[in-house]
Amino acid sequence: MATVLILEDDMLLLRAIEDKLTREGFRILTSRTFEQAFTQLALPDTVVDLVWLDHYLLGKETGLDFLAKLRSEPRWHETPVFIVSNSANPEMVRQYQALGISRYYTKSDFRLEQIADDIKKFLHA
Amino acid sequence: MPEGKVDNQQSQLNAILSSMAEGLVAVDRDLKIIMMNQATGVMLRVAPPEAVGQDVFKIFSFYKDDQPLPPEAVPLRQAIEDKNIVTISLLDNISLKTRQGRMFPAAMVLAPLLKDGEVSGGIILLRDITKEKEVDQAKTEFVSLASHQLRTPLSAINWYSEMLLDEDVGGLNDKQKEYLASLHEANRRMIDLVNSLLNVSRIDLGTFAVEPEPTDLRVVAESVLEELQPKILEKKIRIEKNYDVSLSTIMADPKLIRIVFQNLLSNAVKYTPTDGAVTVSITRREPVALIAVSDTGYGIPAADKTKIFTKLFRADNIRDKEAEGTGLGLYIVKSIIENFGGRIWFDSLEGKGTTFSVELPLSGMIKKAGSKGLT
Numbered sequence: 001m002a003t004v005l006i007l008e009d010d011m012l013l014l015r016a017i018e019d020k021l022t023r024e025g026f027r028i029l030t031s032r033t034f035e036q037a038f039t040q041l042a043l044p045d046t047v048v049d050l051v052w053l054d055h056y057l058l059g060k061e062t063g064l065d066f067l068a069k070l071r072s073e074p075r076w077h078e079t080p081v082f083i084v085s086n087s088a089n090p091e092m093v094r095q096y097q098a099l100g101i102s103r104y105y106t107k108s109d110f111r112l113e114q115i116a117d118d119i120k121k122f123l124h125a
Numbered sequence: 126m127p128e129g130k131v132d133n134q135q136s137q138l139n140a141i142l143s144s145m146a147e148g149l150v151a152v153d154r155d156l157k158i159i160m161m162n163q164a165t166g167v168m169l170r171v172a173p174p175e176a177v178g179q180d181v182f183k184i185f186s187f188y189k190d191d192q193p194l195p196p197e198a199v200p201l202r203q204a205i206e207d208k209n210i211v212t213i214s215l216l217d218n219i220s221l222k223t224r225q226g227r228m229f230p231a232a233m234v235l236a237p238l239l240k241d242g243e244v245s246g247g248i249i250l251l252r253d254i255t256k257e258k259e260v261d262q263a264k265t266e267f268v269s270l271a272s273h274q275l276r277t278p279l280s281a282i283n284w285y286s287e288m289l290l291d292e293d294v295g296g297l298n299d300k301q302k303e304y305l306a307s308l309h310e311a312n313r314r315m316i317d318l319v320n321s322l323l324n325v326s327r328i329d330l331g332t333f334a335v336e337p338e339p340t341d342l343r344v345v346a347e348s349v350l351e352e353l354q355p356k357i358l359e360k361k362i363r364i365e366k367n368y369d370v371s372l373s374t375i376m377a378d379p380k381l382i383r384i385v386f387q388n389l390l391s392n393a394v395k396y397t398p399t400d401g402a403v404t405v406s407i408t409r410r411e412p413v414a415l416i417a418v419s420d421t422g423y424g425i426p427a428a429d430k431t432k433i434f435t436k437l438f439r440a441d442n443i444r445d446k447e448a449e450g451t452g453l454g455l456y457i458v459k460s461i462i463e464n465f466g467g468r469i470w471f472d473s474l475e476g477k478g479t480t481f482s483v484e485l486p487l488s489g490m491i492k493k494a495g496s497k498g499l500t
Contacts, residue, residue, distance in 0.1 A: 012281040016288065023293055086276040090334045107280045108316045111287055 002049040002123050003027040007037055007066060008084075009058045013107075017052060017084075020112045024120065034061035038069065041076060048079055050119060054107075055085035055092065064092075067099045080122065084115060148251040151238055156181045156202065159246065168231075168253055170223040181249070186222040190331075194219070204235040205247040211235040215257055230258045262330070269326035272319045279319060282312045314449060321453040324384070324499045325436065328460045335464065335493040339374035340382055342407050342414060342485075349386040350405070353394055360399045367406035372414055376489025381461045384499055388454035389418040389481050395450070396443055397422035397478070413467070413484040424475035433471070434459045442475065457499070465490050 004026045008014040011032075018028050029048065031037035034057055040046055051070070055063040063083065070076045080102040083093075093104050102122060105115055142149060148165030152158055158181055161173040169176075169184060176184045181201070187194040200211045213219050213233040220228045232254045238246040286309040288294065290302065297305065327333040350357070350364060357364060393403045401421040408415050425433055429440040437452040462469045466486050473479035 010277055010281070013277070013284065016281065016284040020284070020288060020293070086273070086280065090336055108276045108283060108319075112284045113287065113291065 001027050003047050004050050005029045005048045006052040007031050008054045024116045033059045034066050051081045053081050053083050055087045071099050150249040152181050153246040188220040190218050201235050205237045208237045230254045265326045265329045272322045275319050279316050318451050321451050324457050333499050335490050336378050337376040337490040340377040340379045341374045343368045345382050346386050349390050356394050363402040365404040369408040372409040385458050388458045393418050393420040412487050416483040419480040421478040425473040426475050
């Protein structure tokens with residue numbers, strides 16, 4: 001069973017994503033802030049197969065800060081990241097791409113099911 | 126008239142002209158300045174006596190969208206010759222540059238100067254609209270921010286209604302499904318509206334990015350048609366395609382081209398009654414690619430023809446037929462195409478149909494770094 005770490009600041013959206021991915025058979029870790037996420041990632045037995053990352057998080061750090069730190073850690077250097085954000089602008093997407101992401105979605109334009117399916121396909125490819 | 130009285134009238138007129146807050150300039154038929162009031166002098170940083178006798182375009186440097194505007198593109202001569210009054214407003218984005226290099230946005234009225242019914246020159250009435258521009262900018266920024274903030278709750282409605290409709294958390298009866306589908310659909314329309322408002326604010330703020338890459342217009346058209354397939358089938362609309370094989374890719378931003386096709390094709394399908402036809406043709410006409418989208422739809426009433434590309438406008442004849450539509454699509458399309466150096470126009474007969482034509486230069490789009498893409 002693959003594990004997805006979801007970083008999303010909005011409670012309602014976080015619960016929707018968590019419910020959907022759980023139903024689709026994933027194990028879920030959730031986090032609304034940069035610190036919470038790294039507290040979980042620092043635990044020796046944490047396994048994460050893919051990160052679902054929003055741009056805006058609670059607190060001052062954004063998804064970009066999270067990704068930069070994630071990529072600087074050998075343990076998570078290669079972990080695939082899907083950006084799911086409503087703040088799509090080309091400059092920001094470029095910055096994410098430079099740090100290494102697998103997909104970028106505008107939240108309001110995609111079905112949850114579609115993103116969940118893409119995650120499944122991506123992890124099985 | 127006694128001489129003293131004439132002098133008196135003259136000095137009163139001078140006092141009025143120099144006390145006006147608006148700039149007022151008169152030119153002769155050769156566009157040489159014959160009079161310039163104080164306010165114009167202050168705005169342009171030129172002493173009025175120094176300006177008199179000079180060509181008006183030596184004193185006035187016109188800019189549009191921050192690019193120098195050649196004298197022949199300023200409709201002053203046209204106003205004089207056609208005895209026409211031309212208004213230049215905030216929306217025209219015209220600025221003037223002072224000799225010291227400072228630019229300021231200006232609103233103007235250009236009018237013929239008539240003497241005994243004969244045209245003897247022209248009048249320019251002008252105003253510095255820096256303040257209005259700031260208010261307009263603040264409005265646009267607010268729309269941008271508000272639209273952006275709206276996306277989060279709209280996403281929540283979208284995803285929860287999707288899960289309910291998919292019966293992720295249990296079965297629904299037919300009526301519940303129907304109601305929920307309506308809710309989901311209405312929310313979808315709200316997301317489209319918010320996306321359009323965001324696009325308009327990016328266009329108006331000049332912050333949208335253009336990222337050209339080799340783009341095949343036919344591929345974009347096909348994918349948009351695919352997306353519209355459910356509606357096309359539902360209304361039994363016949364789609365005819367006429368693609369020029371000699372046209373390969375052009376350098377264009379595929380996202381922007383997609384917005385153009387999405388609007389033109391979805392409008393054609395939306396405003397064509399059941400069993401009608403929509404024709405899309407893409408042809409090479411050196412030095413442009415010509416896109417034409419024709420329908421056998423309701424057509425655009427003659428009275429509405431000049432307003433069709435303006436923001437939030439919807440023609441009278443379709444408002445009671447089609448509830449859906451924001452009045453933003455064609456404004457966005459026109460802005461994209463003009464930014465591309467292209468042209469858009471239409472021919473329409475009410476009750477017969479409409480053809481929208483777009484010319485895109487084969488030389489392609491110019492890259493423009495911007496903070497925001499259009500979505």
